Amino acid sequence: MNTIRNSKTARIVIIGAGPSGIAAATKLIESGFENVLVIEAENRVGGRIYTVDFADNVVDLGAQWCHGEKKNVVYELVKDLNLLETTGTIYDDYVCIRSNREVLSDDVADVLKTIAFETIPERQKGLLKYEGSLGSYLVETYWRELEKTPNIDRTIAHEFLDNMKKFENSVEASDTVFEVSGQGHLDYWICEGELLLNWKDKGFHTLLKLLMKCKGNETNDFGILHKRVILNKKIEHIDWQKGDEAIIKCVDGQLIEADHIICTVSLGVLKENYKKMFTPLLPPAKCRAIEGLKLGTVNKFFMEFKVPFGPPDWTGFMFLWTQEDLDELRNTDYFWLESVFGFFRVSYQPRILGGWIIGPHGRHMETLTVSEVQKAILWLFRKFFTFPIPEPINFMRTQWYSNPNFRGSYTFRSMYTDELRTGAWDLASPLTNGAGKPVLQFAGEATHTHYYSTVHGAVESGWREAERLIAFYQSRPSQL
Template sequence: MGRRTPSVLIVGSGISGIGAAEKVHKNGFQNIRILEATGRTGGRIRTQKFAKGLAEMGAQWIHGPSPENPVFQLSSQYNLVGPDALREENQKVDVGGHPPDIPVIYSSSGKEINPTLVENVTNLYYEWLEKSRNFTKDTCSPDDSVGSFMRREILRSSKEWNKDVSELNMAILRALLNVECCVSGTHSMDHVALCPFGEYTMFLGLDCTFPKGYESLVNRIKANLPNDTVLLNKPVKRINWNGSFQGNDSNAHPVRVQCEDGDTFVADHVIVTVPLGFLKKHADDFLSPPLPPSKKQAIKKLGFGTMNKILLEFEKPFWDPNTTYIQLVWEGDSPLTESQKDLRKHWVKKLSGFVVLDPPGQLGHVLCGFMAGKESEYMETLSDEEVVSSMTSLLRQFTGNPELPPPISILRSQWHSQPYTGGSYSYVAVGSSGNDIEVLAEPLPKERNAAKPLQVLFAGEATERNFYSTTHGALMSGWREAQRLIDQYPELGAAVRKAKL
């Protein structure tokens, strides 16, 4: 290929693609283009105006904001997080991936449940969840799920429960499993593989948010790139690789990317950062020559689910000023029975609860409901009016106040119906393993030599074995692939270092 300036195309402008571009650019690569299918950058980081301030439609928190977390490192460096997040004691808290708040708990009969009644069963639940992370492939069956493991633990313990607490405990456990579906981005914990569950790594630190919105981070990284780097509304139709394509520079390049609008771009390398949900739909025809069978299998086997948010703004709060989370418990529900199939009638039952968004003074009085799975996908098909009406009925039922005023505005995410996303984030599904994530991350061609160098690289949260489904995982994956390219051209980095001297 000679030692001319290498050209790099990046498909997708989420934090993975933007992060990769910034890193190669910093290391001397000049010829970089990002092709973005939609009219905006940020991918599954999406900050929108709502109520009196900003709301996150995608990534919400920095999970584990401590020095090991690259999203936190950058955000601190760029001065994008609040003073609390920077306090050392907050960076050392171990929340185990769950908020440590004491929720206000309502039951479907309109009563508030005393948190101490809930505490014992909640503690048991978290113990079991912790246990479910301790399996290795030698100690569990490859077709076992986190859901079936939890049911076995519930059955074992429930034998000792008094009849008067048993029903409530079961209903609480069902509510907690609904929360877990949101964390894992799955319809049911029965879909989440047990053996590799513990490979998912959590950083220490009390989850925190961005005062100026999560997109402030993407915009800050993007500001380090030349202005014309990102091309918006450029959906990619096909990536041709392993070829010899003439560019305007009269050189031959191994990669040619065709866009839906007929435009084509040639390059030496392409980094594909599209969501796994998109690959699941287009794995067969997105690349030519097609993806190797092992990669197609990995794409098919890994899980990719939907988790949506419903934000409701109220004129006045009906909750106490100290409330941070409102949990909903459906009486009579149990994790040991199948969930209702009639989505039209029962979709609201999957809503695990509402986070009270803060700071209230800035945003107004806003609740954010979380919901995963098929019910969440069904919710996307409804109109705003239908969702407001369902939410109003739900809150009236649970608070026991038939006069509760409806919300004054609503905003919700619809990740499943986004054509270039097809859901929210990945998980390791039953039948797949962390190895599938590694296979997905492998660059092409598999057999590389001087005549056939690195051509197609893969990044995005679904390619990070220990940090899938997270923003920091997405950023790390972009940096990982950028580093692969940097290692191929040591003379570029050397020139940059020399220029700085």
């Protein structure tokens, strides 16, 4: 016999305690739902928000900045609380240094940076009529604009372009800019306002505490989700059409019955597991979205030194490889350093440098030990700089791809996504039973049509699925 549920009795299981899962759970609790359980495979909440103690305060191993202000729900939530601060020009004023140790003059670097990066509004317009990849668009426009400045050395321009492509890959989380869809790139909406708002000395975890309405600072304080979050529990299988309910099987063998499941696992986890994770198999449109949307790897390094690193006026530095040095590097064990594109100062952490690596080389780096990685990075610094390089006091790197609970960093729209004519809407659509009840819902950054790859997109997606359930139970008042 079917049990008729209402908002107090409906059993809702949310898989994943990242920002989307926490946003969904807290909205449901605040809307009067009582039977809400969040199941998380890791030993912590936050997912790809991961703030850890380091050096003078904290660093963010995952999401670091609130990207923009207008229509950004994260910004809206905290704008009056004095928690965010602009990162300034750290990511504009960096130094460009060549592998032959030549530092580009400000004049040359400024021209190249302007051509490469300060054309975003025009880029958005130009892409409207462009059929190809973001990469081919960027390369074409770069050389076209450069035609107007014949005094710039073409060899240096080439080296800069290579570095710019790596930077762009870090924005997209793509392996190559030539796989990013030019049209798909336009699906992403930039929120107006400051694009790099940092969380001062507190980190992005602050947002989770606000969502959960935590009062204290203890790591096991889940606020209004008290006793509703289970950590270290991994979901292995979901039977989403078991009569009128769904049965969830955990890796430890426990079975959990649910009326509704909100699945927030990353696109990387879905890609790896969707064929065996769901019974019945997901519908073709959902499978196409999982196959067609892409997520890649962006990893970070954090280095703590005794005193601030390098010349005081450097906000960061980007590595430009000469062809000769690159050919040589590619024949060594350090080949992967090619994709370490730059290091920058970290806000509120004067003694730290934060570096970036992208793509397949980033995945290779994850397979090495921390000390191997640290040694290689110091070799890189010594190759590029003329001044003595001190040993760091502490070194950390991320491994977003090798962790089976993530399998990558964030999502983008590829040429293949376009080819399959799929998108976030297919991933987001809920699976219902015959009576129209949402049984298996999907949230998470990858399901957001316009704010994918961000925390604000993840939070909105969690709210979207919570609201779907709120609306469902509001539309059935006679059964309450």
